[in-house]
Amino acid sequence: MLWRFAPMIYGPTLLFGLAEGALLPLLPVIAAALGADVAQAALIASVIVVARLIGNLPAGWLVARIGERRTMAIAGGLALAGGVGVLLAPALGLLAVSAFAIGLCASAFGLARHAFMTTRVPLRYRARALSVLGGSFRLGMFAGPFIAAALLAVAGTTDAAVWFFIAMLAGLVVLVLVGRDPEEQLDAEGLLPSHPANGSPHAAPPATDPSRGVFRTMWHHRAVLARMGLPAASLSGLRQARVYLLPLWGVSLGLDAGTIALIVGLTGALEFALFYSSGQIMDRWGRLWACLPSMVLMGGAFVGLAFTHDLDHATGWFVAGAVVVGIGNGLSSGILMTLGADVAPAGDPAPFLGSWRTLTDAGAAATPLLIAGVTAVASLPLATAVIGLLGLVGAVGFARFVPRYVPHTRL
Template sequence: MTAGSVDPGTRQMLWRFAPMIYGPTLLFGLGEGALLPLLPVIAASLGADIAQAALIASALVVARLIGNLPAGWLVARIGERYTMAIAGLLALAGACGVLVAPNVGVLAVSVFGIGLCASAFGLARHAFMTTRVPLAYRARALSVLGGSFRLGMFTGPFVAAAVLAIWHDERAVTWFFIACLVALVVLVLVGRDPEDELAAEGHALHRSGRAAAAERAAVPPAGVFRTMWHHRGVLARLGVSAATLSAMRQARVYLLPLWGVSLQLDAGVIALIVGLTGALEFALFYSSGQIMDRWGRLWACLPSMLIMGSAFFGLAFTHDVPNATGWFIAGAVLVGVGNGLSAGISMTLGADVAPRPEPAAFLGSWRTLTDAGGAAAPLLIAGLSAAVSLPFATAVIGVVGLVGALGFWRYVPRYVPHAG
């Protein structure tokens, strides 16, 4: 995102969210991105075998999935700011547990706790933006939120490499994560609410935020499961479509390296190709928000899913053809472009259809569904690859993406009136 690509009014609005939302999100992503690749290494140093080390790393994803519903309950009762602060403090305790863990069991519990806190922090900031960002800026604001986390996750491993080069101890990276969490908690507690900053200006953000606060005060929080049942229609239709998007995103994390390995490429070449997709994803994150705000949600949802679904489906038929490596690079580039255009889509659609007086309980259900889609993708890939073949699994993932595109095409205009 360049300075010239954002108009002054939008830049001012986005900047107001930096101290309390974007800054903490970047810090969390940076710390998590640094620590995550080293969790298997730390587990192995405590005596874990390969399967146990993989289980430790996956505990973070499982905890994110489980934590969404209780996080929705917590946000509905104590508010977004306090939930983010509590989540940061508890994650800090989990990071300390990773630092001093004497065995694999303590490490697993600590990592699981960090995942629960990540879920609560993510849901709280999503609810915060849902109630405070004007509709005209919503997609761009949430795309920048997604871009902040992507930037942290993208640069985190490089920071970890630098820390290891200096201290030669994998647990030194945990200290970096702890420092990020301390800064995060300070920003959340000290950062001023954007609607307070705009109170004297009479800005729409202030008015919309105060109106939402008054509505929340007038309406008692609904239960998470009651909310889920009341909105079962949109969750079963648009929510499932969003879950296929999450599945595509997770599929690229697993499929692209596996495809490179199956082609017997050098590890450095695989890392370079995957890194190229990450660079494309980060470079395009703001474009998604601009497209959704200016032309409608469907104009970002549909191309993103069609590009990724077609890329995976087409890649499945190139494994044994001449110049298979070239086709792999082309497919990876298309997946990177498609995923870059998807930045903020799931959060924006969730915010669009969330009930206005109290969105937290609904967003807990929404994020549980989308996270389940992401968690199911690696299992689907592993099962189909073992039972049939990797190309078959890749083709199925492509079909999932195309089916998701069909779901967006049908249900986005139905549930999001300003979808275009």
Template sequence: MTLQTNVDEVTDAASPDSIRRMLWRLAPVIYGPTILFALGEGALIPLLPMLAAQLGADVPTAALVASALVVGQLCGNIPAGWAVARIGERATMAIGGGVAMIGVVGLALSPHLPLLTASAFVIGLAAAAFGLARHSFMTTRVPLWFRARALSLLGGTFRLGMFVGPFIAAGLLAVFGDEHAAVWFFGVCLVAAVLLVLLGRDPETDVAALDSAPTRRDDRRDAAGDLVAEDSGEVITGAVPVAAPAGVFRTMWHHRGVLSRLGLAAASLSAVRSARQVALPLWGLSIGLDAQTIALVVGISGAIDFALFYASGQVMDRFGRLWAALPAMILMGAGFVALAFTHDTDQSAMWFALFAAVLGVGNGLSSGILLTLGADVAPQDDPAAFLGSWRTLTDAGGAIAPLLVSGIAAAMSLAVATGAMGVVGLVGAAAFARWVPRFVPRAR
């Protein structure tokens, strides 16, 4: 196949009609279940501390119960990789939804705090399985020319659900006056998501029909006609065939090079994102703003973030992964550092609003980057075990960041904690600049 033929085929495949057909065929089994799961989870998360308080928890204990969901997701990534490798993505998503239903019933009927905490942990485990199965499916089935946009849209559907979910919870509280209404709403969303997964058109058949010649699963080539190499943790020089699915820990060891380098860069991005969610409300409180103003500023930042999710995918597909990763990390890192110097100024509220918007732009430009980079460097014939390790690293970064912000703020000041997270962002930007060109298996 000649270079010109490859370029022509990719150009034809990337037409607007092809993209629309791809999105419609992914919607029933990927995007639809994702937004349903995220809507239910987004409605539940703000009310978890209230459910704990109803059972006698004080503030620290309620926070511990709420964190059980995050811990469950962190612990569930590697087992989820094992499950996807053995029973497939569709079965794992269905089982994950069923396990989450067990957690929902536990939350709704729990008579004491230990069961409530365990139920939140189980939901986190199920969320890990659900998310990793989606990621693995997109990695192996979606053509390379469309990968970043498809994964950015996946991230956008999740963000939409998490953004709208709390408003649904508020409406349910207004109607029923009971926090458990949001729990049962999550259950309804789970039932609908599992039905979509099980009854939707076969994703294997639908997506395979849309793969262009340069991007077929058995002949993954980029627009220049070069074979996509399997990642070995070393500089990519050619295609490396994969014989048989490897175990989770063997996969982690085999890909230790990319996980310890690009994986840690990805973890820094996840940490900065998570720190933003914690630091902005705390900053507003520390400069004396009222709750309504803080909510407005944070909401505007979130709206900017959501508005840019698809633009991130377009940038990555057209110009390369670094063109989205570097601006995102530099904006968020510099935004945190600059915000740290405005705490005691006369215009602190104005600077707070400005840098909240800057952080929203940076986070929006990073939409789908972690999913896309994980898909880029994963073994294409057996990505599940690798993606379990990748997602564990990124989730760990997101889980550690709030603890760092709290610890540094308690030991020194919130300004120092905010500046420290800015430094993490700038160091992460340098790491992306160093390792993305080395490990991402395309000339970008």
């Protein structure tokens, strides 16, 4: 199924990743051109993260009622409108509203694709399928900034990158609307599974009440959300810390922008190179064999890095730590989506996945605030150590609760 429908399954995710990867680094630049100071530009850039967090719950409600394909089409169309708003924004207010709309749509799009994969991909290769899905988005986010840089070099204006964003979203909407729907095609051929592909022993039977709400679903599954969701949030926080901490660490060592970009780019290359390995490991040996090494590598690297700032070879230790973080993050590709799919209710996963993704996005959103707060009160090395320790605590949570809620360790 994945090979037959790869363009329809992974194509929209790649296009959305390319669009976001090209636009997000330029939002502060666009805000500054409209008169924003540094703090306001940073606030505009953070609006998308906040919108993602807020949008998960209503996205779960929407997917449960109108389906994955319609949700993706609506989200793509509204994000396209948000891109037009960014292009034409005369002031910071409209720019912020447009960025917020893009973030909401990104949340809805991601949840719709996650819900589809949860219910339609057989358990025996679920992790590989979701790892490729995560890798598709990573490829887009990795390549998007380079495409934006090339467009800026040719056109000399940020409008070129925004037009690229709009073009990618237009292509996404067309692909979603006119492409072959895997579910409809398999149903017509009599090959669609008669029951959702969910192997969680705690999962509820198929829902008989389609009006069951997101908040009722959240309350019904509060135990698994608390026990599995909090370690998942710590993993999401580690990933976000990589984005903020590594450049800050390079700045604190006095490295130039080119060197920092090269080191961060190296971690991105490692992450992309390992995305399929994560799925192979999870499908063959179990979820713990991927999530525990990932958490221990990233958490341990941040804790170790905290003690190297004033050493003679601090730059070398920085490169080594960044490499370990990149390997750990590469091994985590698809883990959060896979675990969410594993513990989601079999009949109606979308509302549950909205709650799950809210928890993981909350971990990502809180991490920059935690880093900034600890750094302001104490120091950057202490903030780095705190993030690493939280990651190691999350590893303990996974070790305790993954065998309980996802008992299959070998398929």
